[in-house]
Amino acid sequence: MKATQTNPQRLYALVALIPSGQVATYGQLASILGWGPRLVGRHMSHCPEGLPWHRVVNASGDCSIPDGEGRLIQRQRLLAEGVPLTRGGRVNLRLALWSGL
DNA sequence: CGAATGACAATGT
């Protein structure tokens, strides 16, 4: 049964491959999976635990997650991994964007 | 089945 191609498992595996100190954008992951950018965000909003979701940011290099604890956690974790953040908690995609490899 | 929604992106102003 083919059900749907929106196999979140593939997205989760990809996110788990993001090396420490680097980040990926939703569009980047979406492009690799061939999905619409909204699909990535949809699955990421319900991602399982143990997944480095904090390494995933939007094309602006900002955290797309809603205001709250997660927002602070993401910023703290990225800094702890050596990801350069600019003022406002924005990520320097120029220096930390995952090449995907 | 149609309209609305969502952790987005690209483009124009």
Added chain:
DNA sequence: TACATTGCCATTC
């Protein structure tokens, strides 16, 4: 840089 508009695909009402 910030805001507005349009396109994207699946889920929900």
